[in-house]
Amino acid sequence: MRSILLFPLFVYATLADQNVTIDDTDSSIQYSDGGHTSPCTIDADGNFSPGQAGCFNNGPKNCTSGAHVLQTQTSTLSMQFKGSAIYMNALLDDISNVYTVTLDGNSTDLDGVRPGGALLCYTLFSQTDLDPTVEHNISLSIKGLSPTRNTTLGNDNTFFFWLDNFVVTMPGGDNTSSSAAISGTVSSSSPSSNPTGTSDARSPTTIISWTSFGVGAISMLFLLW
Ligand SMILES: *[C@@H]1O[C@H](CO)[C@@H](O)[C@H](O)[C@H]1NC(C)=O
Ligand SMILES: *[C@@H]1O[C@H](CO)[C@@H](O)[C@H](O)[C@H]1NC(C)=O
Ligand SMILES: *[C@@H]1O[C@H](CO)[C@@H](O)[C@H](O)[C@H]1NC(C)=O
Numbered sequence: 001m002r003s004i005l006l007f008p009l010f011v012y013a014t015l016a017d018q019n020v021t022i023d024d025t026d027s028s029i030q031y032s033d034g035g036h037t038s039p040c041t042i043d044a045d046g047n048f049s050p051g052q053a054g055c056f057n058n059g060p061k062n063c064t065s066g067a068h069v070l071q072t073q074t075s076t077l078s079m080q081f082k083g084s085a086i087y088m089n090a091l092l093d094d095i096s097n098v099y100t101v102t103l104d105g106n107s108t109d110l111d112g113v114r115p116g117g118a119l120l121c122y123t124l125f126s127q128t129d130l131d132p133t134v135e136h137n138i139s140l141s142i143k144g145l146s147p148t149r150n151t152t153l154g155n156d157n158t159f160f161f162w163l164d165n166f167v168v169t170m171p172g173g174d175n176t177s178s179s180a181a182i183s184g185t186v187s188s189s190s191p192s193s194n195p196t197g198t199s200d201a202r203s204p205t206t207i208i209s210w211t212s213f214g215v216g217a218i219s220m221l222f223l224l225w
């Protein structure tokens with residue numbers, strides 16, 4: 001039999017995932033202590049320029065412009081975030097420590113030692129496939145000296161961690177809505193399937209903002225039932 005239904009019209013936008021960089025100076029990161037510091041500048045002859053106390057020596061500069069340094073064994077940092085993936089980018093060298101990274105209560109010990117004498121940037125920890133709709137908590141503490149550290153430098157009491165930044169992946173369409181509800185009537189004689197993830201109807205005005213994002217692959221799928 002035929003029936004007249006009020007139906008919502010859903011408009012889907014499939015946007016590419018986006019990486020958002022959260023720099024070490026961002027207020028969402030909580031540090032127990034320490035401070036932001038910059039790379040040491042080196043003159044044309046390879047000598048450190050004077051008057052830059054607290055700078056860090058990174059060789060080929062593949063980090064961003066500065067980092068937060070923690071320098072005691074009990075130092076910690078933590079951050080709350082929402083996203084589908086997280087990357088913790090750190091400056092590491094041959095005397096880095098073993099660090100404990102805890103994500104939503106799940107702890108992992110990571111040896112931060114990397115070859116070479118100067119601090120370089122590496123992704124110390126990453127996790128993908130997170131639920132982007134809930135708040136996550138990532139934290140780091142210093143577990144202890146690394147058994148793989150360069151011991152010729154007499155660094156048996158050296159505890160530190162340099163945070164360059166976090167990168168958080170925002171799933172496509174996160175900011176830009178997923179659906180728009182439009183009322184109408186349709187004749188239908190068959191039961192319809194319920195598209196997943198379209199239960200909350202939002203203003204059609206969000207459609208306009210999609211185009212201003214300049215995202216290449218926007219595909220719209222019109223579903224009705
Ligand atoms: C986000 O950054 C990670 C790590 O660099 C990379 O593997 C991933 O492909 C990036 N994702 C996007 C959407 O750019
Ligand atoms: C805990 O973290 C480890 C290492 O990242 C991962 O392999 C494991 O799946 C995680 N366990 C849970 C319950 O999230
Ligand atoms: C920085 O350089 C090191 C050594 O070449 C490399 O392993 C690391 O992946 C680089 N990091 C970035 C963020 O490019």
Ligand SMILES: *[C@@H]1O[C@H](CO)[C@@H](O)[C@H](O)[C@H]1NC(C)=O
Nearest residue numbers: 078079080102137138139140
């Ligand atoms: C995040 O985790 C850290 C370390 O476990 C904890 O100190 C902090 O209170 C947590 N933050 C929130 C908001 O739960």
Ligand SMILES: *[C@@H]1O[C@H](CO)[C@@H](O)[C@H](O)[C@H]1NC(C)=O
Nearest residue numbers: 094115116117150151152153
């Ligand atoms: C340890 O550090 C010293 C001094 O920088 C260096 O000469 C030596 O090559 C390093 N050893 C290793 C195994 O990297």
Ligand SMILES: *[C@@H]1O[C@H](CO)[C@@H](O)[C@H](O)[C@H]1NC(C)=O
Nearest residue numbers: 017018019020170171174175
């Ligand atoms: C989402 O919106 C917030 C606030 O306007 C902004 O800070 C963030 O960068 C946006 N994220 C994406 C993936 O566009």
